[in-house]
Amino acid sequence: MSRKEVFAVAQLGAVHLKDSKQATVARLIEMLREAHGRGARWITFPELALTTFFPRYVYDDPADYDPFYEEGLPSPAMAPLFDEARRLGIGFYLGYAEKVTEAGTVRRFNTSVLVAPNGDILGKYRKIHLPGTKDPIGDPEFEHLEKRYFEVGNLGFPVFKSDAGRIGMCICNDRRWPETFRVMALRGAEIFMLGYNTPTRNIHHNEPVHLREHHHRLSLESAAYQNGAWVMSAAKCGSEDGFAMIGGSSIVAPTGETVTRAVSEEDEVISFNCDLDLGAYIRRSVFNFAKHRRPEHYGPITAQVGVEIDD
Ligand code: ING
Numbered sequence: 001m002s003r004k005e006v007f008a009v010a011q012l013g014a015v016h017l018k019d020s021k022q023a024t025v026a027r028l029i030e031m032l033r034e035a036h037g038r039g040a041r042w043i044t045f046p047e048l049a050l051t052t053f054f055p056r057y058v059y060d061d062p063a064d065y066d067p068f069y070e071e072g073l074p075s076p077a078m079a080p081l082f083d084e085a086r087r088l089g090i091g092f093y094l095g096y097a098e099k100v101t102e103a104g105t106v107r108r109f110n111t112s113v114l115v116a117p118n119g120d121i122l123g124k125y126r127k128i129h130l131p132g133t134k135d136p137i138g139d140p141e142f143e144h145l146e147k148r149y150f151e152v153g154n155l156g157f158p159v160f161k162s163d164a165g166r167i168g169m170c171i172c173n174d175r176r177w178p179e180t181f182r183v184m185a186l187r188g189a190e191i192f193m194l195g196y197n198t199p200t201r202n203i204h205h206n207e208p209v210h211l212r213e214h215h216h217r218l219s220l221e222s223a224a225y226q227n228g229a230w231v232m233s234a235a236k237c238g239s240e241d242g243f244a245m246i247g248g249s250s251i252v253a254p255t256g257e258t259v260t261r262a263v264s265e266e267d268e269v270i271s272f273n274c275d276l277d278l279g280a281y282i283r284r285s286v287f288n289f290a291k292h293r294r295p296e297h298y299g300p301i302t303a304q305v306g307v308e309i310d311d
Contacts, residue, residue, distance in 0.1 A: 003276040005164045007191075007232055008035035008043040011249035013266035014238035015052045021077035024050055027267055028094075029084050034269045036088045041117055042164055043085075043269075046236035047095035047127075047172045047195035048110065050077055053236065054097075055145045056199070056243055058136045065149060069099035073113060073121060086119035091162065093169060093232070095195040097149070098126070110150040112169045112195065114160050122160040125169040126153030129177050141201065146173075159187040165276050168229075172196035175219045175233070178226070179301065185227035186289060190279060192223065195234045200244040212246045217258065225256030228282030230274050238265040254279030 010031035015024050028045055035043045048054075051068045059065040074082040078094070085092050091114070098111035110127035130152060132144030157180060159168045168184030168191070175181075175194055184192065198216060200209050216233075224231045230253060237247040250261040251272045262268045283289075300308070 002278075003165070004273055005042070005276055006038060006040045006271055006273050007164075007230070007251060008038060008040035008269055008271040009232050009234045009249050009251060009262075010035065010043055010045050011234055011247060011262045011264075011266075011268045011270070012046050012049060012236045013264075013268075014240045014245075015050075015236065016241050017052050019052070021050045022080075025077055025081050028081050031267060031269050032081065032084055032088065032090060032092070035271060036090055038269070038271045039273075040090060040271050042091045042232075044093040044193045044232040044234045045095060045195060046234045047112070047197050048097055049095050049195060049234075049236060051097065052240045053197040053199075053243070053245065055132065055149050056143050058143060058145065059149075066099065069097040069108060071099050073124075082115065082119065085115065085117075089117045091115055091117040091122075091164070093193040093195065093234075095171060098124075108150055109153060110146060110171055111153075112171055112193075114162075114167060114169055114193070116162055122162060122167075123158055124155060125158060125171065126151075126155050127171040127174060128153040128157070129173045129180070131173040144199070157183040157187070159184050159189045165190040167191045167193060170194045172198065175223065176215070178223065181223040181227050181229070185229060189227070189229055190276060191230045191232070192227075193232045195236070197236045198246045200246055213248050216246060216248055217250070220250060220252045221256045221258060224252040224254055225282070226287060228254045228279035228287050230254060230276070230279065235262070254282050 054068045095112045098109045112125045114122040130146040134147040166188045168189030170180050220231045235249045237245045247265040250258050252258050260270045260272050
């Protein structure tokens with residue numbers, strides 16, 4: 001008897017600087033309701049889903065960028081979404097900018113929260129792989145200042161038990177690093193949920209635009225297959241105040257096949273009736289970690305940060 005469960009992904013179109021959090025949350029709620037209409041019991045929202053992708057701008061004074069953050073869980077802006085999800089009995093992943101005071105210190109993270117269909121908060125993840133720079137590079141087309149506005153996550157890569165199986169979370173750039181998914185798979189994750197904001201123009205170098213989508217898809221399909229897990233990915237996309245970001249929200253099966261994806265760069269719900277046992281044969285055979293992994297030869301992966309040439 002296979003465990004079938006409808007999962008949805010809510011792709012969010014452009015959120016502009018002038019858009020209020022209330023208006024954006026209303027858009028998320030609309031998509032939540034559409035997902036409910038399709039029989040979904042879980043939905044994945046994007047990274048930093050309540051505001052425009054503000055790390056593209058240079059701010060010096062915290063008073064200028066603090067409005068982009070949320071305090072408290074749920075924060076006042078999030079509360080209507082939490083309430084409606086609980087009313088409809090839908091669990092969700094939500095990405096947001098987290099501001100928290102820990103031991104008297106104000107800390108800021110690029111965070112995602114996982115909430116169960118009954119409204120219980122299952123846990124949080126704080127983004128570990130922060131791309132871009134801390135200081136401006138001086139080109140307004142290419143600023144990507146996540147290292148300026150967020151600390152590296154301090155919660156590791158946790159996996160959460162849910163009534164739909166074990167769920168792991170990550171955020172955007174994390175998906176480019178295979179270590180992200182392997183750690184969660186070693187903790188039993190069967191489903192990965194992630195949101196992303198990926199500029200069409202590469203922040204590192206001027207590569208052909210079609211590669212943005214290719215690398216996004218490649219990263220997810222590899223992660224799904226190599227860990228025998230379902231991958232739900234939700235874009236915030238479109239042109240935010242003239243800054244374009246890729247769409248391509250998707251659901252990827254443990255076989256590594258993208259089974260459905262968004263076709264627009266607007267608000268769009270995609271969904272799929274996922275067989276949660278589909279990955280079992282992969283985890284029992286080709287990627288049977290206990291049978292085939294040889295950690296005694298993997299030392300450099302945790303012992304080193306960068307390349308070390310020893311010849
Ligand atoms: N965005 C981009 C991402 O990793 C990026 C940043 C783009 C890094 C292209 C490297 C290449 O998809 C976020 N928010 O991480």
